[in-house]
Amino acid sequence: MIPEIGQLALVLAALLAVTQATLPLLGAARRIPAWMALARPAAQGQFVFIAIAFACLAWSFVTNDFSVLNVATNSNSQLPLHYRFAATWGSHEGSMLLWVLMLSAWTVAVSLLSRHLPEPLVARVLGVIGIVSFGFLLFMLLTSNPFDRLLPPPPDGRDLNPLLQDPGMVIHPPMLYMGYVGFSVAFAFAIAALLGGQLDSTWARWSRPWTTAAWCFLTCGIMLGSWWAYNELGWGGWWFWDPVENASFMPWLVGTALIHSLAVTEKRASFRSWTVLLAICAFSLSLLGTFLVRSGVLTSVHAFATDPRRGVFILAFLTLVIGGSLTLFAIRARKVGAGAGFEPVSRESMLLANNVLLVVAAGSVLLGTLYPLFLDALGLGKISVGPPYFEAVFVPLLTPLVFLMGVGPIARWKQAAVPELWSRLRWALGVAVVTALALPAVLGRWSPLVSLGLGLAVWVVAATTTGVRERIRNSRGNLAARLAQQPRAYWGMVLAHLGVAVFVTGVTLVKGYETERDVQMAVGDTVMVGGYTFRFDGVRDVVGPNYRAARGAVDVSKDGQAVRVLHPEKRVYNAQQNTMTEAAIATGLRGDLYVSLGEPVSETAWTVRVYHKPFVTWIWGGCLLMAFGGLAALSDRRYRQRTARDGTVPAATQAA
Amino acid sequence: MKPRHKRLVFIAAGLSAIAIASALVLNAFRSNLVFFFSPSQVAAGEAPRDRAFRVGGLVETGSVKRQTDGLTVRFVVTDTARSIPVVYRGILPDLFREGKGVVAEGRLGTDGVFRAEQVLAKHDENYMPPEAAHALEQAQKAQRTVKQ
Numbered sequence: 001m002i003p004e005i006g007q008l009a010l011v012l013a014a015l016l017a018v019t020q021a022t023l024p025l026l027g028a029a030r031r032i033p034a035w036m037a038l039a040r041p042a043a044q045g046q047f048v049f050i051a052i053a054f055a056c057l058a059w060s061f062v063t064n065d066f067s068v069l070n071v072a073t074n075s076n077s078q079l080p081l082h083y084r085f086a087a088t089w090g091s092h093e094g095s096m097l098l099w100v101l102m103l104s105a106w107t108v109a110v111s112l113l114s115r116h117l118p119e120p121l122v123a124r125v126l127g128v129i130g131i132v133s134f135g136f137l138l139f140m141l142l143t144s145n146p147f148d149r150l151l152p153p154p155p156d157g158r159d160l161n162p163l164l165q166d167p168g169m170v171i172h173p174p175m176l177y178m179g180y181v182g183f184s185v186a187f188a189f190a191i192a193a194l195l196g197g198q199l200d201s202t203w204a205r206w207s208r209p210w211t212t213a214a215w216c217f218l219t220c221g222i223m224l225g226s227w228w229a230y231n232e233l234g235w236g237g238w239w240f241w242d243p244v245e246n247a248s249f250m251p252w253l254v255g256t257a258l259i260h261s262l263a264v265t266e267k268r269a270s271f272r273s274w275t276v277l278l279a280i281c282a283f284s285l286s287l288l289g290t291f292l293v294r295s296g297v298l299t300s301v302h303a304f305a306t307d308p309r310r311g312v313f314i315l316a317f318l319t320l321v322i323g324g325s326l327t328l329f330a331i332r333a334r335k336v337g338a339g340a341g342f343e344p345v346s347r348e349s350m351l352l353a354n355n356v357l358l359v360v361a362a363g364s365v366l367l368g369t370l371y372p373l374f375l376d377a378l379g380l381g382k383i384s385v386g387p388p389y390f391e392a393v394f395v396p397l398l399t400p401l402v403f404l405m406g407v408g409p410i411a412r413w414k415q416a417a418v419p420e421l422w423s424r425l426r427w428a429l430g431v432a433v434v435t436a437l438a439l440p441a442v443l444g445r446w447s448p449l450v451s452l453g454l455g456l457a458v459w460v461v462a463a464t465t466t467g468v469r470e471r472i473r474n475s476r477g478n479l480a481a482r483l484a485q486q487p488r489a490y491w492g493m494v495l496a497h498l499g500v501a502v503f504v505t506g507v508t509l510v511k512g513y514e515t516e517r518d519v520q521m522a523v524g525d526t527v528m529v530g531g532y533t534f535r536f537d538g539v540r541d542v543v544g545p546n547y548r549a550a551r552g553a554v555d556v557s558k559d560g561q562a563v564r565v566l567h568p569e570k571r572v573y574n575a576q577q578n579t580m581t582e583a584a585i586a587t588g589l590r591g592d593l594y595v596s597l598g599e600p601v602s603e604t605a606w607t608v609r610v611y612h613k614p615f616v617t618w619i620w621g622g623c624l625l626m627a628f629g630g631l632a633a634l635s636d637r638r639y640r641q642r643t644a645r646d647g648t649v650p651a652a653t654q655a656a
Numbered sequence: 657m658k659p660r661h662k663r664l665v666f667i668a669a670g671l672s673a674i675a676i677a678s679a680l681v682l683n684a685f686r687s688n689l690v691f692f693f694s695p696s697q698v699a700a701g702e703a704p705r706d707r708a709f710r711v712g713g714l715v716e717t718g719s720v721k722r723q724t725d726g727l728t729v730r731f732v733v734t735d736t737a738r739s740i741p742v743v744y745r746g747i748l749p750d751l752f753r754e755g756k757g758v759v760a761e762g763r764l765g766t767d768g769v770f771r772a773e774q775v776l777a778k779h780d781e782n783y784m785p786p787e788a789a790h791a792l793e794q795a796q797k798a799q800r801t802v803k804q
Binding site for chain 1: 678
C-alpha cells in the first residue's frame with residue numbers, strides 16, 4: 001500500500017510540475033498576474049508530493065518491504081538501520097528521487113525567499129525549474145520507477161553494495177546533489193534574465209546567493225566523495241580522475257568561475273552575457289554529470305544499471321535543455337549587453353583571466369572524460385586517459401590562477417597600475433619566494449613541484465593578509481573591532497582563498513613526501529615508514545552485524561614510544577560474499593598513518609599496505625574552509641535587504 | 657590607449673592565452689593516452705613496445721603463482737584465443753579472481769612478459785570490465801571466421 005501511495009504522489013508531483021512549467025512562463029510573457037501567481041503554490045505543492053514519495057520509499061527500506069524491487073535489490077534485513085535508510089538513495093531509482101526532492105526543496109526555498117523580487121522574474125525562474133523538474137519526474141516514471149513491485153517477494157534482499165556502507169556515503173550523495181541541483185537556480189535566473197531582457201547589477205545580486213549556496217554544497221559533496229574514496233577503497237588515494245569524479249568536478253570549476261563573474265556583474269555591471277553563459281554551462285555540466293554517472297555509459301560503483309532507454313531519455317533531455325538554452329542565449333545575448341569597459345590591468349581583467357583559466361581547466365577535464373567515450377561509441381578503439389594527463393594540465397593552469405588569487409582582490413576596479421601593485425605586494429612575494437626555496441630543504445627533500453606548491457600557498461596567505469591589513473588600516477577601534485567592521489562577503493572571500501592555500505599545501509606535501517610500502521608481514525615483523533615503526537601482531541576473526549572479518553592488529557610506535565594500535569579489516573559480507581578491505585587510519589593534523597590488509601600468504605603472514613600520508617587532511621580541511629567562506633558570504637547583510645530594488649549597494653559592502 | 661587599441665590588446669592577449677592553453681592541453685593529452693589491446697592483438701605484434709598500454713581478458717584458471725616474497729604475482733590473461741603472461745608486484749584488488757575479468761596497465765617486456773604497474777580494481781562481483789568483455793568478443797568473432 002505504502003509504495004502505491006508513493007507512486008501516486010510522484011504522478012501528482014509530475015502534474016503539478018507541468019503546471020509550474022507552463023502557465024507562469026506564459027503569464028510572464030503575456031502579463032497575466034493570475035497565471036504568474038500559480039508558480040509558488042505549484043512549486044510548494046510539488047515539494048509536498050515528492051516529499052511524500054520519498055518518505056514512502058524510505059519507509060519501504062526501513063521496514064524491509066522486499067516486495068519492492070528497489071528494496072530487494074539494494075537492501076538486506078541484516079543491514080543496520082541507518083544504512084537501510086541511506087540505501088533509499090543508494091540505488092539509481094532512489095538517487096533520482098533524491099535528486100527531484102532536492103530540486104523541489106530548492107524551488108520552495110526560492111518561492112519563499114523571493115518576496116522582494118518582481119513577480120515576472122519569480123514566475124520565470126520557477127517556471128524554468130519546473131521544466132527541469134518535469135523532465136526528471138517523467139524520466140523516473142517512464143524508465144526508473146523506484147516503486148516497482150517484485151512478486152512474489154524474495155525472503156531477503158540482495159544487500160547494499162558494501163562499498164556504500166560507510167558514514168561518508170550517507171551524506172555524500174545528498175550534499176553533491178544539493179550542489180548539482182542548486183545550479184539549476186542559477187540557470188533558471190539566467191534563462192529568466194534572457195527571457196525578460198533584464199540583466200543588471202540587481203539581477204546579479206539576486207542570483208549570487210543562490211549560486212554561492214549551490215557551490216558550497218558541491219564543494220562539500222566533492223570533499224566527502226574524496227574522503228570516502230580515501231577511507232573506503234582501501235588503497236590510500238584521495239582523487240583518481242575517475243570519470244565519475246570528473247563529472248562532479250566540471251560543474252565545480254565552472255561554478256567557481258560563475259561566482260567570480262557574478263561578482264563583476266554585480267559590482268561593475270560587466271561580463272553580463274558571459275555570466276549568463278557560465279550559468280548555462282554550470283547547470284549543463286551538472287546534467288551531463290547525471291548522464292555520465294547514471295546512464296551506464298561509465299561502469300563503476302555509481303552506474304547502477306545499463307538500461308539503454310535511460311541513456312536515450314537523458315540524452316534527449318540534455319539536448320533539449322542545453323540546446324534550447326544556448327539557442328535562447330544566441331538570440332537574446334545581444335539584448336543583455338556586455339557592460340562597462342575596463343583597462344588591461346584591473347580587477348576585472350584579472351577576474352576575466354580567472355574565468356578563462358577555470359573554463360579551460362573544465363574543458364580539459366571534459367576532453368579527458370568524453371574523448372574515450374566518443375572513440376568507443378564510434379568503434380575506433382578503446383583508450384583511457386589517466387591521472388598523468390590531468391596532472392600535466394592542471395599544474396600549469398592552476399599556477400597562474402593561484403598567483404592571481406593574491407593580486408586580484410587588492411587590485412582596483414576599472415584600472416590598476418602595475419608599479420602600485422608591486423609596491424603593495426612585494427613583501428608578500430618576497431615571503432613566498434623565500435619559503436618556496438627554504439621550506440622544502442627543511443622538510444628533507446627538494447623538488448621543483450614541492451617548491452612551487454608551497455610558494456603558491458604562502459603567496460596566497462601573505463597577499464591575502466596584506467589585503468586585510470590595508471582594508472582595516474583606515475577604520476577605527478581596536479583590532480577586533482576593525483576586523484568586525486568588514487562585511488561578511490569580504491571575510492567569505494578571505495576564508496575561501498585561504499582554503500585554497502590550505503588545500504594546495506595538503507596536495508603538495510602529500511604528493512611530495514608520502515611513503516607507500518606494500519610488504520609481506522608475518523607476526524612480529526616490523527617495517528619503518530615515514531619515521532614510524534609498524535609491527536604486525538597477527539589477525540583474528542571477528543563477526544560484524546552483516547559480515548565476517550579478519551581483523552589485524554598493527555602496533556605503531558615512534559622512537560620506541562607507542563603511538564597507537566591500528567585494526568585494519570578484511571570483510572566478507574554475508575549476503576553476496578563480497579570481499580571488502582577496510583583500512584585503519586590514524587588521522588592527524590600533520591599526517592595520516594594508513595594500514596590496510598592485502599591477502600593472507602601463509603598461516604601467519606599477510607601482505608599489508610603501510611602508508612604515511614603527510615598533511616593529507618589539509619586537502620579536505622582546505623575544501624571545508626572554501627565552503628565556510630561561501631557560507632560567510634551568503635550571510636552578508638546585503639542579501640537580507642528586502643526592498644533593494646534600485647540597484648544601489650551600500651558603500652560598506654563594496655567587496656568582491 | 658585608444659579604445660580600439662585597447663580592444664586589440666585584449667583580443668590578442670585572449671587569443672594567445674587560448675592558443676597556449678590548447679597547445680598545452682592537447683600535447684599533454686596526446687602523450688598520456690593509454691590504448692587498450694587484447695591478448696590476440698598483443699600476440700599479433702600490434703601492441704607498442706615503447707609505451708604503456710592496457711591489456712584485458714580473463715585470468716586463466718590455475719595460472720596465478722605467488723613468488724616467495726608474497727608480493728610478486730604471475731598470472732596469465734587470456735581472451736580464450738591467445739594469452740599473455742603478466743607479472744605484477746604489489747597487492748591485488750579484492751575482486752581479482754581466477755576465471756574473472758581483469759584489466760592490467762603496464763609495459764610489454766622484451767621477453768614477451770607484460771609488466772603490470774597497475775591491476776584495475778573493480779567494484780562489482782558480476783561486473784566484467786568493458787575492455788575485457790570486448791577482448792573476449794573479438795577473439796570469439798575471430799575464431800568463428802577462422803572455422804568458416
